[in-house]
Structure formats: C-alpha cells, structure tokens
Amino acid sequence: MSQGVLPSTRVLLPLAAAILMALAPSHAADPIEPPGFTPRPTTLHALINARVIAKPGSDYSNATVVIRDGLIEAVGPALQPPQGSRVWDLAGLVVYPGFIDAHVVRPSSTTPTPPPAQPPSLDSLDSLASGVASDPRFLGVPGQEQDPGLPGPGSAIPDVTPQLRLADAYAPDPKLNESLRELGFTAANLAPDRGIFRGLGVAVALGNSSPNRSILRADTAQHVSFSPLPGREGYPNSLMGAIAVVRQAGLDARWHRDRKAQPQGSTPSDFNTALDALQPLIDPQQPLPVTFDPGSILMADRAARLASELGWSARILASGHEWRRPDLLTSIALPFIVPLNFPSAPKLPSDADWDAVPLDLLRHWDWAPENPAVLRRAGIEVALTTTGLPDRKDFRRNLRAAIDRGLAEPDALAALTTIPAKLCGLSAQLGSIEPGKRAFLTVVDGSYFAPTSHVRAVWIDGVAFQFPSPRHDAKTKTAPADGTNAAAKAKPAEPDKRVARNPLTGRGILTNPPAVLVRHATLWTGTTQGVVHGSLLAVRGRIVSVGPEPPALPGGTLVIDAHGLHLSPGIIDCHSHSMILGAVNEASLPSTAMVRVADVVNSESENIHQQLAGGVTAVNLLHGSANPIGGQNCVIKLRDGQPPSGLLLADAPPGIKFALGENVKQSNAGDRNTTRFPQTRMGVGTFYINRFTTARHYASEWQRWRASGQQGPQPRRDLELDALVEILEGSRLVHCHSYRQDEILAFLRTMEGFGVRVATLQHILEGYKVADEIARHGAGASAFADWWAYKFEVIDAIPYAGSIMHQRGVLVSFNSDSSDHARRLNLEAAKAVKYGQTPEPDALRFVTTNPARQLRIDARVGALAQGLDADFALWSGNPLDSSSLCLETWIEGARYFARANEPARVAALKDEHAALVAKARKSAKPADKPDPNGPAKTDAARALFFQRALEHARGLGVVECQDCEASALARP
C-alpha cells in the first residue's frame, strides 16, 4: 500500500447522506450523491499481492481479494483484478477475515422505575400464578412497601427484562467503534449490561454507517447473568435467588407458550412482554441461544446445568477463572466467550504489603494468560472479546501473552473470526474470506499475533478504514539512532513461565486403599455397642466390621495401628453456611422456598480443609434465617477436591430452612425494614397458615388437572409452592430456626395442623422449656451448645438445654452455625457432659449419630457400624477431652486429612507464595507518574488484580455465622 497515493476513504458521510442511506432499502445500492456532497467512492476493489489467510488453516501467499458492492467476489492466488476495479497493492501485508468482538457490553436502553402499588393477592385461586413468593412486590402492604418493583407489562422483577432489544435503540458510538477498529475489529456483538435477564444483543458492523446499515443481525442472543441489580431490597438479592428467578422464568416461558396455544382455559392469557421475549429460547426449530454471564467457574457449571434443565442452547461469558477447575470444562462443553482482562501486578506501597497478598490472587494473576489455552485444551470453542479490559489497548498484548502461554495461533484466529461469527449467527456472512461473504477484512503488516506488527486497515462492508503508517508514527518520536530506545529495552527477554500451581494440586484424597483396617483403637461406635476397644475394617468405602479384628484381610489392606488412639464416626454439622457461594440469605421475601442452596455449593472453600481437620465429614448447608420460609438446604460430604456435584450426599432427603422470631420479623434489621409482613411473632404464625393453605389449593389444582386426564391448560408450576407441597407430602424436611418456647410450640402445632412433622428445630434455645412437647411431636433439636446473651430472644438460653432435652427424649444434636465452631464440634459435644451430665457416648452422638438421624442420612453415615460409609475421624485421645487432636479424617474409605501431612502441604503453599511474590514484584509497574487520566486506569487495573474469585470472596454479604450476623446488622 503506497502511502499518499490513495485518497483517504476514511470519510464520514455528511448527515443528510446518512439519512438518505438510512432510508435506502438495500446497502448494495450505490446512489449518486446529491450535488454538494462528496461523491461516493467505487465499490469494486481488488486487493493484490497480499498474503491472505482466508480462514484458520487456509493461507494463500501473493493472493488477490476481489470485492464488489461490499461482498467478496473472489479470493485466491494469481487472480486478475477485474476491469474497473480499484487496485490496492498490499505487498508485504496480511489480510485476515475481519475480526469480530464477541461481546461488547453496552448500557441497556431503559431505566426501570418502580410501579405503583398494587394489592398483593394472597388467598384467592388466582394468586396461584402470582403467590406471595412469586410477587416480588411483597415487601410491604400497599402504600407501605419499600421496593415496589418495575412498572409496565412484563415481569414485576426489575432484573427480568428479556424484552429489551439493544437493536431497538442502537446508535453507533464512533469512539467505541474507532477503538475497536484500531485493534483490527470490524464487527462486534453488543450485549446489554444490567439485570438477570438483560435482553437481546445485536451484532453490528463497526463502521460509522447508519444504524440500519450497521446492524448485521438483531437479537443474536438473550443475555442472562446471576447478578441481581445492586442496591435493591427486592427479590432477588442473592446469587441463589437470581438462579431461582432464571429457573422460574424458564418454566414460565413454557407455561406461557402452552397457555397461548390452548386459549380455551378459563382465564385469558397474560399480555406479558417478558415471557413473550423468552419464547425464541424454546423454539424447537431454531432456539435462540442464551449467553450466560455467570461470574465464576462454579457458576459457569451451574449455568450449563440450568441450560440443559430448561432446554436452552447456551454459551458462557468466561470469568477468566476457568483455570481453577479444568475438570468442569469437559462437562460444561459449551462455547466460551473469553475476555482477555488479565490482571497486572500492581505497585504496592511497601514490600511488606506483598506478604499480605493472598496466594489465591497471585495464582489468578499468574494463571490468567493461560486461561484461554486451558479452555482450548478442554476442547472448548473459544471466541475472544475486549470486554473487561481496563484499557482496550491492552488487548493485543494480552492476546500475545495468551499465545505465549499455549493458545495456538489458529485457535486465536478462529476465536476472532469463525467462532464469533458462528456465535452471532453470522457464519454465512462473516468469519472467513470466501466468495459471497461480506467484505469484512483486517489488514496487518505482519502476523496479527506478533507484538511488533500494526493493523494497517480494516474493511467493513467493502469500505476501507486505514490507519496512519507506523513508520511515520515512529519518526515523530525522537528515537536514538543507536537502537537503545526504550521500546527495544522493554522487550521481555525471557518467556513468561507459570509459577502457580493449580489449586486442586495438594487437595483431595491423600490415600485411597482398597481396604483399611484401624486396629487397637477405642471405637466410639455411636450404636448400642457403645465405646469398645477393637478394630474397624472398611472395604471399598464401606464399613465391614467393627470390634473384633476379622481373621482375614483383603489384599492391599492399609493397616493403621491406633494403639492409644480413639476412632469416632465422622462429625456431622447439622447447621452450617460454610460452603455457600454468594449470600447465605435470599433475604427479600417472607417466603423464598424456591431458592436452593444446592445451586450455590462452594466446593472451593478453605473451610472444607479446616473442618476436615476437625473431624467433620458431612455438613448440612442451610439457607439463612431472614424469612419465615427460607430456601432449600443441601447436605454435602467434605470430599475435598470434588466439584459441587461431587460433594452432594446423594441419599439425603431434600429439606428447607424455616425461621421464627427476631430475624424473620426483622427486629434486628434496622429502622428501615419495617414494612414486610410479618413484623411480630403473631404474624409469623399467620404467615405459615396462609402459605400452607395456598400450597394446598395449589396442590389440589394440579390434582384436578391430572385427574381430568390433563384436560385444559396445565396449571402454572410455581417453584415456591412446589417446595411447600413437598413439605405437605412429607418428602421435604423442615429445619426451623427457633428460639422462644411460645413460638416453638405454636409452630409445632401449626405444622401438626397441616399434617407435617418438623424434622429439626434449629438453635432451639428455649427448647428445654418445651422438651416434652418437642419429643412428643417427634422433631429433632439441633442446638448451640452454650451460646447466649447475643440478642434479646436468647435471654433464657442455657447450656443445660441439650442435656434436658436429651433426658426428656428429644433427639438432640449440637451444630456450629459458624465456620469457626465447626472445627471443634467434638468439644462442643463435651459441653453436654459438663452441663447436665449427659453420658460421654451420648454426648458424642450429639455431633455424629444424632445429626445423621435428624437429616435422615443415618442409613449411610453417623455411626461406626457394618454397612455404613467408612466416614471416620481418628483422635489422639478421647474426642471429648480438650487436650485431644484430630489426627486423620476419612470419607468413604479414603483419607482426606492427615495432620502429619500438614507441614508438607503448607510448605508447598508457602514456597509457591514466595515464588509468586518474587515474580509479581519483579513485574510490578513502577509507581505511576502523575497523569490526569492515570488514576482511573490505575484503579481499574488494581481492582482487577485484587478482585477475589467468588469462591474466595469474604465480606460481600457472605456471612460465616448466620445467627450472630442478624444481631450485627443492627450496628451502624
């Protein structure tokens, strides 16, 4: 391309012409401009003498590309430029298919405002489709609510706006387009930015044509995230709430479709723009894909599962943290749109500050450039995007870093061309240089992936956008002639080598013998055998014998001589929030029975290792206590290293969290939260009767429909009421946070009235006052050992409660409700001996056998008995003695914790940390010079570095100890 010969084609069309063209029906029209306007250039071009990479793997040297009327007419070596074509000599340049940025976030066009108050309908049958929980406005009675939601038709949840179409309000942003063109991009898929259902994206050309000509394809995908709008009190305001919203909307879309197809039902179908907008997702012929923005690798897995549950076609916006769990990528098996927003090591005020930088952040910093390669190695289709970069200009540098760390160049090219074209549904038009495709090209003076090359031009719909010559650019700088200029000096001499290990390294099973014999131990069986001396044999994960040593051992049996040591069943924590991703409460609505802790199990939590070190093997992960009817719980085993699905205790019956008292009536939530029903203990009781009555009506509506041979429209599935019906049917266990004796008794009687036996009363501080009633009802009591005086309703809490209830026939367990206490539940059990003289074997059962029975998992765990899972803890002495230590913890015959292994584990972590700090400090940028535009960019880069993975977030609404948190909320 000879400089200066060509007239500049970088012409901004005058406004009038743009309007004329906007009205023109076809972009191929080549009108003569009105007099006074710059005439349009020719639309017939021949690009000659170029190296043409027509698509990944197809490379012509000395080739020609012929462009006519915005389309590629021909491509290949030794082609003659057609008659009348404008010839561009591109000798020495490389022509790529025009690059496509797969995900550029743009603001959604409308801002939701709260709707006028409407009375929530509670009891009538009509409310089945919009019960309390489905009605996100239920944060106060009419006129008093704090957060009334969104006006207009559609969903009442402001986060659910699938009907928003970016195409409707699209106007090219010249600055954005130019910044992308400079990087070689010719097209981009725009994605809306806020809410859960964010709306429909649009693929656009990055020229500066009118919107009508720029839009390549409207409605490329529905965009879904798990991030509720920030700062709202309404439903949903948690990660698990967001997932519940997505699930319900997916079901509603089908219900809406069926109802429209069967209009003979009694009620006319809703005019619902949101549900209408979801219809393309379930189109059986050509489903519109969903792009999930899950925010973390575990939630990417959740998104993939949700998509298959709802029958959606999906792709994932990468969080950049996929390197953490490459094992999940194979099962996700969806395309990923991958930002290259790699953190860079920040300058810290002092060297000592580096010691405080968590290993996890350093690992991410070190792994980030390798993430695209990790995805490809797992066979994932990858498209790239500039999204998330604090400065878009870093894109090429980071792409180079990704290639240096294993991303193959053809894969990188595909990730910029064919894959994003496919994801946008534009494969027929873009993505490769082939006859018939649109003339979108990227011209580089060398390999795009070489850091020294320059993008010289991009072609967008047959129009060239050229960039200034780099030589000219270099001349303007005063570069010393001796070649020691700063750029040459800054060249990294050595390739970046990863120092960080994968976090799965050093985690998980330490030993997994075919059989294990623990001999000469004191065995706390948890059964009628009591405490005996002898041996325990486990084969293939199950306990085979307890007591006398079997005469013959299977081959390969690992023998542990436990002389002087004690063996107990693995400890079971009946009340924990330690491995929950995001917030522990969906605190908005008085009933959130539709949210599921199982959706947000955090398999990456450090609490797993810490609690294994306290002998814990199984944990009941409960929703918090912010509402009378909370979310569904999830019972897991601490199989460290497994992904969330591998932690689930499959045989555990489902359950749900309920709560009474101060937390649910929001007494400790400050003066602002005073409008949600209930605000008194009277109202708590009222609420249960209301919800279970509604659930019964709901159940009978379904029953009638089924009994009628499924005539008429199918009733709407309501995930909240589904859960309540399961409770009524006895298939879902109720775990109810409760304090005072009056509310306990009232609750038991209410549930008895609905024919429900409560599985456990949690905390149950005044349970000792009504122990006989609890025993007669048959509920278990899962108590704190000795917490008291932290809030008013615990004024009568006494540490003797466990013993009294036990003596009066209640099935008692002690729980932690705290990631600290969970590490020493054996010592909490010892308090039952101290306060009320519960015999020692019974006391240890408070944290082993009894929670297993309360959770109905005692056929699997909770005792040392033949046939049960080989889950056990080995102690240096009596586990109730505060001078004893947990030495080993086994789950299903595999060793997950060994105290003897800890020094080596920690030494490896410390070495890794030290090596990473050394590396990071070396690459940390020197202090930024004062720069008027600097601080914002520095902040953004620093924020990227210090952003913790969701799995390791602290604060941010993530609470370790739910009940004490409630009282802490009252603090300023």
Added chain:
Amino acid sequence: MKPLPSLPTPLAALLPLAALLGSPHSSRADSLRLEGAIVHTVSGPSLTNAPVLLRDGRIAAVGPDATGPADRVVQLDGLHLFPGLIAPVTVLGLVEIDGLRQARDTTEVGDYTPDVHAWIAINPDSELIPVARANGFTHAHAVPSGGTVAGHSSVLRLDGWTIEDMAVKRVSGLHVYWPSFSLDVSPRPQGPGRDNWKSPEDQVKDREKKLREIDEFVDQAVAYDRARTAAGLGQAPPIALQTSTGKRPPLVETNGFKVVPAWEGMLPVLRRDEPAFLHAEDARQIESAVSWALRRGFKAVLAGGRDAARVAPLLATNKVPVVYEHVFTQPPRDIDPYDVQFTAPSVLSKAGVEVSFSEGTDRFGASSIRNIPYAAAQAMAFGLPRAEAWRGITLYPARLLGLSDRLGSIEPGKDATLIAVSGDILDIRANVRRLWIAGREVPLESRHTRLYDKFKARPLPKP
C-alpha cells in the same frame, strides 16, 4: 527491659487504700482449712492432698505449714484447687445483651478519650457475672473501646454489692487501638462512598499521619505533666481518682495552672502506674505499636495479637506480655496451616512470652468468658505446656494487671481467691464446685442454674 525508674511517692500514700483497691469484705475474719484437694499452685508444683489454710481473706499457708488450728475445715475430697481465674480483656459488666444498643456501654465516641473510665459503667447485677463466676472466674478486666486512645480499663472482683466493692483497680490500663496496617484494596465505588474512597498510597499517608498524631498527643501530654509538676501538683493523683473518692473537691486550678481532664487521663501511663494496652493484630501493626511504647518508655501489654507469633522475638526480648484473643480465629492467610492460631500461644511461650487468654471484646466477649479456659486448652492440645495454659488464665493476667502480689497463684500471702474443680479446669467436662473470693465463699448459682433447676423439675407429661 529497662529497670523501672524510681517511682514518685506511691499514689496510695495520697489516697485512702479503698479508693484504689476496693473496700474489704467484713465477713472473712476467720480461718478456714481446705483439705483433700489436689492443689495446683500454678506458680509452683501441683501438690496432692495438700491442705491450704486461709485466714483473714488471705492464704496463710499451703502444704505442711497449713496444718495448724482453723476455725473451720472443708473437705474437698479429690477436687482440684486452682487460683481464681482472671479474664484479662473483656467487656463484662459493660454489656448485657449485645444485640441491643440500649444494653451496650463498650464504645465511646472520639479518637482520644483518655478521660473515659470503665469501672463507673459496670453493672454489678449483670446476669453475665454469675455465669462467668460459675466456671471459675473471680476477676475480670473490663476494657473500653472506641477511637485510638479509648480510655482506662478497670479490674473487677466478681463479687460485690456496688461498683466500689467490685473495682479492685479502677485504673488498670490505658487502651490504645493501633492504626491498621492492612490496606483496603477494594475498588473505588461508583455510587455512594466514592468520595471517601482512598487509594492504598493515601491509606499509607493516612496511617503515617495518624501515627504522628499519636506521638503528638503524647508529646502534649508530657508537656502538660511537666507544667502540672511545675505548678506543684506533681504528687496529686489524676482528677478522675480525686473526684471518685468523694472526699474533697478536686483541684481544678492552682498557681494559674488549669486542670484538663483528658490530659489528666494520660498521667498514669506516663508515670508507668499503669500499662498501655496496645490493641494490634497484624504483624506490622504489632511491631509498630510495641516499638512506639518502648520508645515512649511505657509499660506495654499487647492485646489481640492475632499475628503475635510472627513477631515473638520482639515481644520476648522486650518482655511484652500478650493477651491472646485469637486461638479460635480462622487462619488469616490462605498459606497458613489450619492450626496457625491454635499453635500461636505455644510459639510465643517457647520464645519466652507470657501469654494470657481472652475471648476478646466482640459480641460474645462478655457472654463466653466461661469458655476462656478452653482457648487455653486448645493451645495446650497444640503444644503449649499445661502449666503455661494454667498460668495464662491465672498468674499471667494477674501480673499484667499489676495484681500478682494478691492474685493468680496459690501462695501464702495472696488473697484467698480459689476455685475447687471436679477435674482439670482446662477440661470442658469438669465443673467448678466451690469458689472463694478473698476468703468469702461465693455461690455458683446463676441465671442458667436457676432456669436449669426450674425446668429440670417440670413434671413429666402423663403417658
């Protein structure tokens, strides 16, 4: 540590003893011999079946010397006798129900409030006091918080009709909450709080400014002390101690010198009459606080001390005792072993640091004092010698509170403040059976035992 400078005339010479030490009980002018117990002297060896003779509220003799005549004899039949337990940093008496603002008196407003004193806000009838006592606690150190210099703590005897009975030491420490050395690296918020956000560099500047402020504050206090002495008031106790005796109106102006209550509050720590309690958690914060106190020539106690084990040599060399509040804190860093906090007291102890144990001042700080021995027990399970664990809840707190002449071990001459336990006090399963404070036996009844007795006796339902 430097030798103690010669003190000015002891404060006690100017004040009635009762003002500083609380009024004596009247019902203890007799002698009592405890027999049959295993006596854990804590300061020395444990003695099996050794008698202990109590007289006039004091321990008169231990072992063979204790066989003389006594007014009464109590058989302890194999119980374990320990000195009364001391909670070295608590909010006992300052808070009743932590969740209720009405029931919290722990945290005052203001950055520098050395004129705040804890003892005047203690509720002698707090339900939490008998609960702490029931597990062997005879003394607690109530600590104020809020700002940088929060005020003075007071040592309470957990038995008495009034605060004057209970306040064994009204001024027992000045509480300095050291500026944090950790950086808040959260990004600048888009909405509210945007203007309050500070870059890490600015946070460092703020911290340095705050550290200079502290020094400046002390400089001013020193200047005040000199001017006060020059005005002839060198021997007069700080105004808070003058007024609290109620004997005569306090000095407020002499020779043109005007008394300022806040500066008066700095005198005890300047004169080394009381230690500065340095509340600091991370290693650099601890180093900074301790070296400041040493430079200032203050008596120093480190409180909190989450990362103290990482700076153990500094603490040992300078004989700075530690009130360790973090045995059950989860590991602060993701490269720490799971037991980093469990082993910290052992690391400190091996380095030569005296470690006391506390449940801290958070929302369970007052209600779970009874569990302090189990923090010590956990440290013992992870390497701390048993005798050090005992001392960490008895003798070491007594020492750092300046009361080891009277409390903290079973030795002749000390207060007859003792507990008889069914086993080792470090064993959760053991129960305190009897308790004496300065010779007076105090019942172990509490709200908890009353409710227990009441509902244990609820008639069983008819079958």
